[in-house]
Amino acid sequence: QSALTQPASVSGSPGQSITISCTGTSSDVGSYNLVSWYQQHPGKAPKLMIYEGSKRPSGVSNRFSGSKSGNTASLTISGLQAEDEADYYCCSYAGSSIFYVFGTGTKVTVL
Amino acid sequence: VQLVQSGAEVKKPGASVKVSCKASGYTFTSFDINWVRQAAGQGLEWMGRLNPSTGHIGRGQKFQGRLTMTRNTSIGTAYMELTSLKHEDTAVYYCASGGDSFDIWGQGTTVIVSS
Numbered sequence: 001q002s003a004l005t006q007p008a009s010v011s012g013s014p015g016q017s018i019t020i021s022c023t024g025t026s027s028d029v030g031s032y033n034l035v036s037w038y039q040q041h042p043g044k045a046p047k048l049m050i051y052e053g054s055k056r057p058s059g060v061s062n063r064f065s066g067s068k069s070g071n072t073a074s075l076t077i078s079g080l081q082a083e084d085e086a087d088y089y090c091c092s093y094a095g096s097s098i099f100y101v102f103g104t105g106t107k108v109t110v111l
Numbered sequence: 112v113q114l115v116q117s118g119a120e121v122k123k124p125g126a127s128v129k130v131s132c133k134a135s136g137y138t139f140t141s142f143d144i145n146w147v148r149q150a151a152g153q154g155l156e157w158m159g160r161l162n163p164s165t166g167h168i169g170r171g172q173k174f175q176g177r178l179t180m181t182r183n184t185s186i187g188t189a190y191m192e193l194t195s196l197k198h199e200d201t202a203v204y205y206c207a208s209g210g211d212s213f214d215i216w217g218q219g220t221t222v223i224v225s226s
Contacts, residue, residue, distance in 0.1 A: 001172070003154065036212035038155070045205055045219055046147075046155065051212035089155050093211055099169050100145075100157040 004029065004090055004103035011109040012080045020106045022073040022090035028101055030071040034093035037066060037075045041086045049088075050075060077108070085110045112136035114206050114217035121223045122196050129192040130220045132206030139187035140164040142209055146180065146191045148202040149219075158204075161189055196224045 005023040012018040022035065029035055035053045038046035048057055050066035053073065063078045073092070077084055090103035117131040132144060146158040159170040161180040168180050179192040189206060201224045207213035 034211045038213070040155075045216040046207075046213070047216070048209075048212055048214050051214075057214065091155075091157070091213070096169070097172075099160065099171065102147075102155040102157060105154040 001094060001098045001101050004092060004101055006088075006090060006103040006106045008104070009107045009109065011111055012077075013111045014080055014082065016080050017076060017078040018080060018108065020075045020077075020088055020090075020108070022075070022092075022103045024071050024073070024092055024094075024101070026071060028071075028092040028094035028098070029068065029073050031095070032093045033068070035066065035068060035073040036091045037064075038089045038091065039084075039086050040089065046089065080110055082110050084108060112215055114208060114215055116204075116206060116217040116220045119221040119223070121225060124196055124198060124224055124226055126196050126224075127192055127194040128196060128222050129190055130204050130206075130222070132189045132191070132217050134187045134189070134208065137208075137215075139182075140184060142214070144180070144182070144189040145207045145209070145213055146178075147205045147207055147213070149205070150199070150202040153202075156202075158191070163189060193222075196222075198224050198226075200224050 037050040040046040054066040065076045088106045115133045140163045143160045145160040163182045182189045203219040206217040208215045
């Protein structure tokens with residue numbers, strides 16, 4: 001099972017919006033509304049930012065939003081802030097044989 | 112609500128490693144415990160999951176035959192054992208609880224495989 005495809009890096013200036021794509025297949029992203037997104041700062045454990053495609057856990061800023069179209073999920077960060085600089089990973093359920101597959105990861109840089 | 116993992120390990124190739132993950136602040140049997148690893152400078156890799164209530168497990172195909180996941184419900188602790196270690200198993204190993212997402216993460220356990 002191949003990893004989901006994410007851009008290696010995305011950058012933006014403070015206050016701007018950026019979008020990170022996560023492309024899978026009809027066997028994972030396209031089949032289930034079970035995409036989650038994780039933020040990881042250097043040397044830290046990942047943190048859940050979005051679950052079930054577009055839902056935000058309690059305590060996560062509403063500047064983070066998720067969506068899906070076909071086999072591609074997206075994470076949008078609006079009003080970019082310095083603290084958003086981190087690695088971001090998507091993850092999708094892929095059925096009862098594969099279970100879960102992560103994306104390749106995207107480094108977000110705040111210019 | 113937190114997951115606290117055991118400390119770093121250094122193992123020789125061919126050996127086994129067992130990492131623990133202690134849950135607190137919630138009912139241990141309510142959510143699956145997943146194991147995810149990350150090699151240095153690399154991405155996240157899902158390894159397997161354990162249902163603490165039933166003991167039912169699911170493993171990634173890559174880890175079939177080498178990965179064992181168990182739990183002790185009386186002390187709210189899950190365990191991950193990886194056997195026949197190779198150099199490429201050197202990574203930070205995380206436990207994470209949740210349903211179909213990984214809501215709470217442990218702090219990570221560094222496992223180094225070196226001869």
